[in-house]
Amino acid sequence: MDALDMIEFGNADIEQAVTSLTKRRTVLHPAAQRYAEHAVRSYAEHPSSMSERMSPARWWWVAQRDSPNALWEMWAWGRRYESVATGGRELRLLRMGSVAGRSDDDDLAATAMAAYVVAFGAAGKWPRPWSEPFELGLCDGVEHVRVVEVGLFDGSVRILFDGTPEQAQRLYVQHGRDVVAELARRDDPQPGWACGKCKVMDRCDALARIPGLLGVDARSTPIRTTSISDLRYYRTCPAQSYMYSVHLPRISEYSTEAALGQGVHRWLEDIHASDHPACTPERMPSGREPWTAGEWEIAGEEAAIGASMLSNHIDVCPFSVDAPITEIRTEPTLSFFDPAAQAVVIAKPDLLYRENGGWVWHETKTTQRTPRGVGDELLDKYPQLALAVVVLGAGALGGRDDTSRVELELLHPGGAELHLIDPTDPARVAYARQVLRELATPWRLDDAFEPRPGKACQWCPVSKWCPSSAAPQSE
Numbered sequence: 001m002d003a004l005d006m007i008e009f010g011n012a013d014i015e016q017a018v019t020s021l022t023k024r025r026t027v028l029h030p031a032a033q034r035y036a037e038h039a040v041r042s043y044a045e046h047p048s049s050m051s052e053r054m055s056p057a058r059w060w061w062v063a064q065r066d067s068p069n070a071l072w073e074m075w076a077w078g079r080r081y082e083s084v085a086t087g088g089r090e091l092r093l094l095r096m097g098s099v100a101g102r103s104d105d106d107d108l109a110a111t112a113m114a115a116y117v118v119a120f121g122a123a124g125k126w127p128r129p130w131s132e133p134f135e136l137g138l139c140d141g142v143e144h145v146r147v148v149e150v151g152l153f154d155g156s157v158r159i160l161f162d163g164t165p166e167q168a169q170r171l172y173v174q175h176g177r178d179v180v181a182e183l184a185r186r187d188d189p190q191p192g193w194a195c196g197k198c199k200v201m202d203r204c205d206a207l208a209r210i211p212g213l214l215g216v217d218a219r220s221t222p223i224r225t226t227s228i229s230d231l232r233y234y235r236t237c238p239a240q241s242y243m244y245s246v247h248l249p250r251i252s253e254y255s256t257e258a259a260l261g262q263g264v265h266r267w268l269e270d271i272h273a274s275d276h277p278a279c280t281p282e283r284m285p286s287g288r289e290p291w292t293a294g295e296w297e298i299a300g301e302e303a304a305i306g307a308s309m310l311s312n313h314i315d316v317c318p319f320s321v322d323a324p325i326t327e328i329r330t331e332p333t334l335s336f337f338d339p340a341a342q343a344v345v346i347a348k349p350d351l352l353y354r355e356n357g358g359w360v361w362h363e364t365k366t367t368q369r370t371p372r373g374v375g376d377e378l379l380d381k382y383p384q385l386a387l388a389v390v391v392l393g394a395g396a397l398g399g400r401d402d403t404s405r406v407e408l409e410l411l412h413p414g415g416a417e418l419h420l421i422d423p424t425d426p427a428r429v430a431y432a433r434q435v436l437r438e439l440a441t442p443w444r445l446d447d448a449f450e451p452r453p454g455k456a457c458q459w460c461p462v463s464k465w466c467p468s469s470a471a472p473q474s475e
């Protein structure tokens with residue numbers, strides 16, 4: 001944003017703005033630096049033609065509403081353009097990747113709020129200190145409102161709203177107002193990725209605390225947030241895990257096999273989240289034709305392989321047995337705080353439910369090869385299981401200890417295997433703790449996140465941003 005400000009308000013050219021990125025007080029990770037340079041060029045070289053008659057607007061557009069208990073403010077993060085002569089205003093929302101080819105507006109509430117702010121927001125400087133309200137002028141003369149999103153990967157542009165303030169008002173009433181009211185009313189905490197930056201985390205009861213969860217002592221360091229997937233990426237390459245953590249765009253992220261695994265997971269997730277979660281042959285794809293699960297389209301040979309895996313799942317479906325199962329949660333987001341490691345750990349079990357009062361943490365893995373691996377090897381191979389063992393072993397979810405268990409369902413075209421792990425077995429818990437410690441310690445103690453170039457670079461979805469990548473670089 002500072003580099004774009006230099007171009008729009010400081011008469012700098014693109015090269016000067018890009019050079020300024022290397023002179024900032026906060027040194028960026030080399031991959032983030034490369035992406036930032038790319039993003040500045042993408043933005044500055046592309047979408048200017050949309051607003052020939054508009055000028056960059058320096059101040060924020062903010063809608064304020066005073067109530068007896070609080071002053072509410074709504075604004076949108078993006079770049080602003082206006083024409084006093086025509087009464088036009090345009091807000092550009094910046095996206096890290098590309099917006100080309102996207103047709104649906106998947107977040108109508110956000111678009112409605114943005115359009116409302118553009119139509120009715122008054123201009124004001126960013127308040128300093130942040131705890132102070134915006135000081136606003138008047139908002140008048142707006143006759144035309146446009147909200148667009150710009151993909152910083154390729155400078156692609158998509159119009160989300162284009163109309164009058166009256167139309168913006170109607171869109172807000174239809175899709176935005178109730179969402180805003182709900183957000184203002186809610187006071188139930190939702191632990192997750194935001195916890196690590198939350199100022200009241202210390203006092204929050206909704207975030208489960210498991211001291212020593214990761215087995216590393218880093219009490220004097222700032223809080224970090226991670227997941228088992230992140231730690232596995234770190235083990236492959238610290239730079240890759242860093243790039244994922246700051247959401248740099250990924251290119252060709254899923255191999256055919258990985259996409260098939262995602263499709264199988266999504267198919268099961270949809271059935272298990274239904275009113276009748278037990279899987280039956282009638283609810284599975286035949287495999288003779290392509291099938292779709294969520295955003296995953298599975299075709300050709302994979303359609304048949306995936307259908308075999310799903311068919312094999314029926315034999316081990318947790319809901320096909322006659323047991324008192326309650327509190328079924330599909331892909332819930334669980335958060336745990338380890339004060340010793342100063343880390344918030346996020347987990348998303350494929351399935352979590354209670355059987356006879358105890359929690360069952362169920363993970364499903366797909367493979368096209370006949371799986372090998374038993375006992376503690378499973379915890380090494382699938383460290384999510386190690387996390388599950390330690391969490392249930394610590395009683396962090398509540399419920400009865402003696403009936404809780406961790407399950408791994410291994411699906412492959414030739415069959416299905418179910419492995420059960422007892423989280424009350426001290427030997428398994430000790431081994432699981434060792435797995436987590438070995439995985440988390442290098443990550444927690446690392447501040448540089450340097451690349452580990454090698455063979456994996458050729459499949460790395462973020463190699464484009466990595467100056468050390470061993471993969472061929474393309475523009």
Ligand SMILES: [Zn+2]
Nearest residue numbers: 278279317318
């Ligand atoms: Zn099932």
